[in-house]
Amino acid sequence: MTGGAAGGSGDRFALYDLFAAYGALIDAAEFDAWLALFAATCTYHIVPRENYERGLPAGLVYCDSRAMLEDRIRALREANKYNIHTDRHLIGLPHLTGEEGDATLVETSFAVYQTDQEGETRLFATGLYRDRIVVEAGRLKFRDKLVLLDTFAVPSLLATPL
C-alpha cells in the first residue's frame, strides 16, 4: 500500500485509528462523532453475506447518501429509548486489498456483543466490513461502508449501527 488513502507509516496508523474510533464511538453511543468518520458523500449498507454473494439486493440497512445515514441514526436514537442495551465491538486488523481511484479498499473482521438490562452479554453478530476509504480535509474517512453480516438472522437489528 504505497499510494491511495493510506500510504506512509503515519497514514497506516491513521487507518488503524479510524477503525478503533469507529467501534469505540458506537459503543459509547457518540453518534455525532461516529458520523464524522464518514465522508461528506458516503454510503452505508448492511447486507447478509449470503444475499450479497447471490447478488440479491435485499439489505437490512440501505443508506445511499449521508442524509439517509443521518436520518437512520436519528431513528435509532429514538428506538434506543425503548430498547436499552450496550454494544461492544471487537474489530480485527484491517486487511488492505487494493486501490480504486483515490480510495483504499479495506476489509476488516468484526464481532459485536450486546449486553441487556439483566446484565447478560451475548454475541450479537459477526461479519466483515468492506470499505472504501478516502482522505478528506486531511483525514481518513469512510466513503462507502458495506457491512457484510455472516448471518441473515439478526434479531432486533434496528437497535444500533454495526
Next chain:
Amino acid sequence: MTGGAAGGSGDRFALYDLFAAYGALIDAAEFDAWLALFAATCTYHIVPRENYERGLPAGLVYCDSRAMLEDRIRALREANKYNIHTDRHLIGLPHLTGEEGDATLVETSFAVYQTDQEGETRLFATGLYRDRIVVEAGRLKFRDKLVLLDTFAVPSLLATPL
C-alpha cells in the same frame, strides 16, 4: 498523538505491544511478567460500566497501589489451585483519546473467553480498558488501569485479572 507517552512510530508499536503482552501474559498465567507491565505507582480497578456511569463507587476489584495489586495477584494464584480454567483475551486496536500530563489516555475493547476442565469455552466478559499509560525507564507502563465491564453479572470473578 505527537507528545505524551506514545509519540513517534516506534512508540506506537510499543503501545500495541503493551496490549498484546497484557493479554498474552494473563492467558499464559505469567503474573510476575504481567505485573511488570504496570508502573511502580499504579492503580487497577474493575468496575461494571453501569456503576461507573452512575458514579457508584462499588468496584469488583479495587487496587489503589501496586502493593494492593500484588496482594491481589497472590490471592488469585491461591484461588486458582481450586478453580481450574484457562483464559483467552481478544483485545482490539487501542483508541488514543488524549494526553493528561505525562500520560497517554487510551481506550481499548476486549473480550475474555474461559475454557473449563470439561473443555467447554465460553464468553466470560466483554468491556473496555480505560488506561493512563506512561514511560518509565524507557518503557511504556500502565499507571492507571480501569477495566469497565459491560455487565455487573460476572460469575466467579476472582479467578484471574481481566
Next chain:
Amino acid sequence: MTGGAAGGSGDRFALYDLFAAYGALIDAAEFDAWLALFAATCTYHIVPRENYERGLPAGLVYCDSRAMLEDRIRALREANKYNIHTDRHLIGLPHLTGEEGDATLVETSFAVYQTDQEGETRLFATGLYRDRIVVEAGRLKFRDKLVLLDTFAVPSLLATPL
C-alpha cells in the same frame, strides 16, 4: 524486535498484514492464496493446549511438510461440499516473543466463529497461534504454525483450517 524477519516499521506492518490476510483468506475460502502465506518448507499443527503442555503428541492436525498441508486443504475442500458453514476469524495484535535464527517468534490470540445454514453464529474455538515467521523472496511467510486450541473438545474439526 530489531533483527529477524520483522525489523523496521514497514516490516511490522507487513507482519500485521500477514495475520490480517491469514484470517481473511480462510473466511473467504481462498485457500490457494492462504497456502501462499506459508514458506516453501513449512509445518502446520493443530494441538489442544492441554496436550501440548503435557507433552502429549496427539494433535488434531499434523502437517509436517507443505505437501501434507496442501493435501489437507484438498481434503477439506471436498468435505466442505457437505458441511456448509462460514467462518469468521477475529485475530488479536501479534505478540513478538523473540528471534530464533532467521525466524521471528510470534504469538497471537484468535477466536473463530462459525455460521451454519440456519444462520446461527456460534463461537467455534479460541486459541493461540505460535508461529515462526521468516522472509522468503522479500515477503513474510509462516514457516512453522502451531495452533494451540484452548479446548480438546472441538466439534467437526475437519471443516476448515484454523
